Amino acid sequence: MSDSIKTHTAGQVEIKAEGDIVAARRAVREAATQLGFGQTDVARIVTAASELARNVYRYAGEGVMHWRSVEQDARVAIELQFVDRGPGIVDVDLALKEGYSTGGGLGMGLPGAKRLADEMDIESAAGLGTTVTIKKWRRK
């Protein structure tokens, strides 16, 4: 059973107002700290969450962040999933390019979050919405 995937703790934060970006950050900080992540990795994952929560609020108006802990082969990770039903990302490769923005931002959000996470997955369809999933493994 060493390769079984277990989920221990989970939660979600609805993103409907600007202040919910802070709520998302707090939930992720608390969860990552409880899972035993080091201070720098907590800062990385919280900052990535802040970028992605802001993207949800700015581009889709509203959405939800799901978080959960994942255990695989005796390793622990935190997984964050940002789901919205906004306009979607037409060109994901372009959106991941640094400095590219359609929302008047710095164009650092998505590429920045990717650099801070260990894994990132983007599913998006024009007009249907976007789901961004990131994962960060706890260092032994």
Place this chain on the structure above:
Amino acid sequence: MSVPGTNISVIKIRDILMVTMPPDPDDSTVAALQENVLTAMERYSAKGLILDLSSVETLDSFFARTVSETAQMVALMGGRTIIVGMQPAVAVTATQMGLTLSRIETALNVDRALDLYSGGVSPRIGGR
């Protein structure tokens, strides 16, 4: 929820403005920083700004951009901005993200920043 302007206090020490950012500011609080600082620059004919980030736990791209812009605006008004007290975890994260805070002076703490204002010590310029 915080009301813009209420969380950011600008303190005047001689002719320098001191601002201490709260640990986890929302976007309106970050935006209020810019407005309050520029207003105070004019009102007090200040020489510059010391921005204390020692409590800040999350510096994301929006926050970093606002700090950069504020420093540029302060410079246009003839002032100098020195950022102090960034936590190690925050510095590591900002660098990894590619947030350079270019051309902003930095100091380890408020004491060192005040030394810079009184002259003698050559400043450190952050970023590229």
